Amino acid sequence: MVSDEIKSKYQLVIGLEVHAQLMTESKMFASDSTEYGQLPNTQVSVITLGHPGTLPKVNKKAVEYAIKMGLACNSEITRYNIFSRKNYFYPDLPKGYQITQDKGPICVGGIVPIRLSDGTKKEIHLNRIHMEEDAGKSIHLAEETDTLVDYNRAGTPLIEIVTDPDLRSSEEAYVFLNEIRKLVMYLGVCDGNMEEGSLRCDANVSVMLKGATEYGKKVEVKNMNSFRNVARAIEHEFDRIVGLLEAGEEIISETRTFDANSGTTASMRTKEDLNDYRYFPEPDLSPVVISEEWLNSIRHTMPLLPRELHAKFVNEFGLPDYDAGVLTDTKEIAMWFDELCEQTSNYKAASNWMMGPVKSYLNESNIGIEDFPVSTSELADLIALIDEGKVSYTVASQSIYPELLVGKHETPLEIAHRLNLIQESDESSLKPIVELVLEENKAKVAEYKSGKKGLIGMFMGLVMKKSQGKADPKVATKLLQELLDK
Ligand code: ADP
Numbered sequence: 056m057v058s059d060e061i062k063s064k065y066q067l068v069i070g071l072e073v074h075a076q077l078m079t080e081s082k083m084f085a086s087d088s089t090e091y092g093q094l095p096n097t098q099v100s101v102i103t104l105g106h107p108g109t110l111p112k113v114n115k116k117a118v119e120y121a122i123k124m125g126l127a128c129n130s131e132i133t134r135y136n137i138f139s140r141k142n143y144f145y146p147d148l149p150k151g152y153q154i155t156q157d158k159g160p161i162c163v164g165g166i167v168p169i170r171l172s173d174g175t176k177k178e179i180h181l182n183r184i185h186m187e188e189d190a191g192k193s194i195h196l197a198e199e200t201d202t203l204v205d206y207n208r209a210g211t212p213l214i215e216i217v218t219d220p221d222l223r224s225s226e227e228a229y230v231f232l233n234e235i236r237k238l239v240m241y242l243g244v245c246d247g248n249m250e251e252g253s254l255r256c257d258a259n260v261s262v263m264l265k266g267a268t269e270y271g272k273k274v275e276v277k278n279m280n281s282f283r284n285v286a287r288a289i290e291h292e293f294d295r296i297v298g299l300l301e302a303g304e305e306i307i308s309e310t311r312t313f314d315a316n317s318g319t320t321a322s323m324r325t326k327e328d329l330n331d332y333r334y335f336p337e338p339d340l341s342p343v344v345i346s347e348e349w350l351n352s353i354r355h356t357m358p359l360l361p362r363e364l365h366a367k368f369v370n371e372f373g374l375p376d377y378d379a380g381v382l383t384d385t386k387e388i389a390m391w392f393d394e395l396c397e398q399t400s401n402y403k404a405a406s407n408w409m410m411g412p413v414k415s416y417l418n419e420s421n422i423g424i425e426d427f428p429v430s431t432s433e434l435a436d437l438i439a440l441i442d443e444g445k446v447s448y449t450v451a452s453q454s455i456y457p458e459l460l461v462g463k464h465e466t467p468l469e470i471a472h473r474l475n476l477i478q479e480s481d482e483s484s485l486k487p488i489v490e491l492v493l494e495e496n497k498a499k500v501a502e503y504k505s506g507k508k509g510l511i512g513m514f515m516g517l518v519m520k521k522s523q524g525k526a527d528p529k530v531a532t533k534l535l536q537e538l539l540d541k
């Protein structure tokens with residue numbers, strides 16, 4: 056372990072390569088299903104297996120999805136796209152080559168804004184987003200001496216999102232990856248499922264002295280199966296590389312593999328024995344030309360992006376950054392909240408309900424907002440009941456909300472009437488209660504009169520209790536003050 060003091064002389068530099076499986080029903084160049092978890096080798100057409108004489112055909116949806124991601128990142132969209140063959144031998148690669156984009160990726164450049172936990176905003180530049188096909192999967196079972204291979208995944212459409220070396224800490228990498236996940240899920244181009252491998256990431260890491268103008272030699276780390284592990288791998292590399300530099304050793308460009316159990320990395324191969332992929336244009340596919348019309352029609356299907364909803368919640372609804380962040384975490388929550396705000400103008404109350412009682416219920420029941428039993432209009436009605444002074448927040452959240460969750464098609468007002476919860480704001484009916492409380496606490500009243508004004512809170516509590524929570528706090532306070540100051 057290198058001390059923090061020594062590490063503080065150095066700057067981490069990170070560039071990420073993120074693979075996202077596109078949510079198309081069929082493969083990038085064949086009609087086989089892309090459904091996850093089917094019996095091995097049941098989704099393998101002759102095209103996927105690369106039998107001689109078969110011809111690939113481009114999946115139009117996959118191209119649209121790649122363009123959508125590019126538009127969301129403000130990338131420049133390449134109009135004339137050719138595919139290339141990347142040749143290498145590996146058991147999970149049935150054709151002996153992968154069809155990918157080499158020169159001329161479909162999306163060039165682009166920016167992904169991120170916000171760090173301390174509120175700092177930063178723009179991460181993309182180098183490119185290109186289209187390619189996934190490989191199959193080698194399976195090494197514990198009891199088996201042989202390696203098994205499943206080609207179902209082979210040919211699944213992927214986009215690879217490549218950043219510039221713009222990231223400067225493991226936290227930035229972690230936040231960036233979450234932002235990418237949020238984006239692809241909002242766009243509906245990838246399901247974002249890390250366990251199933253729909254989203255995978257390789258990290259390129261280098262270290263330089265702070266203030267240096269030239270980047271250090273990078274290593275590439277693979278095989279992290281969660282964003283947490285990407286951050287752990289980066290931290291480990293920071294330590295390891297600084298250690299080497301301090302010892303006067305040279306860094307070699309290499310590919311390393313991460314072991315989640317030990318949190319360490321090990322060398323897989325160095326650049327010297329790197330393959331020559333012999334890229335050449337795929338002769339079996341004609342170029343994909345993206346017309347202005349096509350591009351425009353894709354533009355029209357773009358949903359609101361998380362950052363656009365975030366801006367709307369802050370600027371139009373006047374919500375704090377923090378609230379907007381929580382409320383745009385998933386598209387489903389954001390859209391539900393947006394709909395709620397069409398029916399109430401008390402946006403802050405709406406946000407508090409979402410972040411408090413609604414979220415807790417979703418978490419406790421382990422369901423998504425799409426299965427939430429309360430409708431946006433019911434919640435809006437409940438907020439209105441409080442704002443009109445008919446019930447207190449406490450009564451609303453503890454007595455009416457649970458009834459709404461049971462879902463008997465009663466309005467919040469009907470529930471309030473049925474359970475006799477309507478707040479007492481009528482002075483003439485509250486006055487006897489206030490008088491009784493003061494009568495029963497003569498000693499405290501005397502203390503109040505001798506200057507202990509803070510006791511008003513205690514009297515309020517007693518009035519609330521006696522009225523079974525139905526006293527309108529404003530009216531009760533006014534009455535208390537009048538009677539005490541008499
Ligand atoms: P290569 O030719 O080795 O594949 P690229 O220039 O294509 O390298 O970059 C691959 C990835 O490595 C990109 O995400 C890029 O941002 C990142 N990268 C490049 N140089 C560095 C560096 N010195 N330190 C960290 N990351 C880097």
Ligand code: MG
Pocket residue numbers: none
């Ligand atoms: Mg490269």
